[in-house]
Amino acid sequence: MSEQTPVPQATTSPADEHRRVESVEGAPRGSAFGRFMSSSAGRNVGLVVALLVLCVVGAATTGQLFVDVDNAMTILRYASVIGVVAIGMTFVVTGGGFDLSVGAIVALASIWSTTVATQTMAQDFHWIVMVFTAIAVGAGCGLVNGVLIAYGKMAPFIATLAMMAAARGLAEMISDKRTQLVDVQGFGDFFSGDFLGLPVLVWIFAVVCAVAWVLLNRTTFGRRTIAVGGNATAARLAGIAVNRHTVLLYVLVGVACGIAAVMLTARTSTGSAQHGLLYELDAIAMVVIGGTLLGGGRGTIVGTIFGVLIFSTLTNVFTLNNLDTSTQAVAKGAIIVIAVLLQQRVAARSDTS
Template sequence: MNEAMAQERRSTEKSGSAGRQLKHFFSEYGIIAAMAVLVITLTILSPNFLSSSNMLNLFKQVSINVILAMGMTFVILTKGIDLSVGSVLAFSGIVAASLATGDGNTFLAVLAGLGAGLVLGAINGVIVAKGKVAPFIATLGMMAAARGFTYIYSDGRPISDLAPGYLSIASGSFLGIPIPVWIILIVFALCTVLLYNTKFGRYVFAVGGNENAAKTSGIGVSKTLIAVYCISGLLAGLAGVILSSRVSAGLPQSGVSYELDAIAAVVIGGTSLAGGRGRLWGTLVGALIIGILNNGLDLLGVSSYWQQVVKGAIIVIAVLVDRKRS
């Protein structure tokens, strides 16, 4: 009798262990399965989805959000948010385009675009870290200010007639792979090394996990916060350069609502809005899911208004899943 009960208990424990492992697997890698299901569904509904021309267009489109989302991941890991990335993107793109007109120096234009994003990101970081202003408020203010600077700098007009070298940033390719895809891979690799293989990366997780404990441990919380907003601004500047190159002009109205797609990619990818827990590869997959969804709905002729509804629902569902996981 006792032996039968012990055997039943062992069987129950084994079953429970298997259940926990399965739950852990789906918690960690369910996002990949979700992307696979999305790809299969869209392939069935639209035969053109997997065409080489559409895939090329998809990766060019998603490059902007991937880059923005990488920077956003650093910010959200510290329990912050950056609502200004769309406006910073627009300002950086306008600055870069203004120096790339005619026979302008492409290298100098790119540096100026990156520098503009870095400066605005640093301002965000100082306001949050030194001014003790809530990230939501600080970056909301920057969202409005940077958009205003963009219209002032450009006088509200597009900047076109860009140099061929500058245009090749988005249209060129290397080894048959579009340059924006190479940029995605480089940015992802650098961010991965920075976050998971440096002392700074450990500080980012520590500050997001428990800011007071991080201070007690001797971590420079203010420096860490300023740094993550600098990274977000710098990558927004890079995205602005790529976008202005892709559309062959610096557009003052570009980047509107791009912050929503970036936040959605980060949250869908499994990074917690509560800070201290997240993964860059998840952000990459999350951005791909957003891009695939946008592309697929366009191919199916779904109204852009409904696309916004779908993305909003996905963000809410992702947050609910994150809260349940926590």
């Protein structure tokens, strides 16, 4: 009977193997520059660079027209209106949803706040009636969206698409497809004025951004929004009322649309069913460019602000170079695709590191 060949013994002890595994797991992966660019600070630096490049391109292609102070104020006024919508959209996207009806809600809120009945009440009492009306209409539309999605179990795409059609159609019915002029003098005087050298609309946007940053980063509401967007099932098991929170998110974006409607009505002195066209495209693009994950679970107010400034500057450069709206829409669509692809690449790197 032949002897069995002895099995070789391990040359390393369990303690040595444990230390080896720890050293591999703790080793930094990727370059320092790559890790920095994947962080929130790195993404913001990239956005600043992109904004500066756009400014250089604008100055080079349009000359004095772009660098003029009046043009800068025009960019800020446009950015302020769509920016408020984008801030609201940031919360919804962070919470794992999105809203295609924001532009139509802005139109409906502007129409409802400039009807003869509303303006008569505003003249008899105070122009604040118009503000409350617009915000209430926006919140009501958001409430309908939220209930349909959270409790009706409808996909956000379907629910908000239906709201987009219904709100725009209702705005046309109320206004009889006519533009409604603002006759309340105090309303235009307040919102069209300046404060410390900047338009009141810009200050409103700044206040909305500050409140939104605190809400998302320093409150339980913000932490729950991130949790719901990251994993709704885990959030529910952790004791978060996911359905109620989802409704609140859509009400929040509705309120943002109401505020934007007030700002747009003041800027144009009109209420129109055509207000807010393609706002949903612009808002989603600004949010995604800013670094908020389209699938939810991560949101950034600062990034959205940079996204708003980048997109507003880009639109201004297109306009000054006499590019038609169709070309602008194609460019914006391409930017959204590129931003999402970059997000996916960064996410893949994070998963492997």
